[in-house]
Amino acid sequence: MALSAEEKELKKITTGFDKAIQAFHKKEFQKTFDLLNQIIDGYKDSEYESVLEIQTQSKAYRVLADLQLTPQKKSLKTDEDYINEGIYYLNVGNLNQALKLFNDLLEKKKYKDPYVFYLMASVYVKQDDQTNALKYLKKCVSKDDSYKIIAYNEPDFDSVSENEEFLSLVE
Secondary structure, eight states, X not given: OOOOHHHHXXXXXXXXXXXXXXXXXXXXXXXXXXXXXXXXXXXXXXXXXXXXXXXXXXXHHHHHHHHHHSOOOXXXXXXXHHHHHHHHHHHHTOHHHHHHHHHHHHHTSOOOOTHHXXXXXXXXXXXXXXXXXXXXXXXXXXXXXXXXXXXXXXXXXXXXTTOHHHHHHHO
């Protein structure tokens, strides 16, 4: 049984889209971008809804590929910008970048809020560096003892919860 014109076009665009998505998952963003451009340009005048739907999905993925090719540099101006960006990196697991931002906040901006010490302790605990984790937690609770309760109940500190120094800090 012969394929209809719509089925032929749908099969062709689907094959191209699959290749683009495979390239995307391999982090081959330039290849992804180029393949998606071919789809977007090649099927913009299609008369079939099914084909236009994939062409529209291609536009969304092209934006994602372009963002990977040309990442936007965020301008950090306020202390809150540094904190939020550092927390973002802490949460996505880029611990070195989080530490860099928190250190910049302390050294360049002379930030004094104990929260930054708490965040640094969180980073160090995730890096299995108990010495520095406890050092920064101590700095934090010496400035604001309400962080004792927060640290005691924070699952991130479970790995040091049996440590005598930790227990003395949070009691």
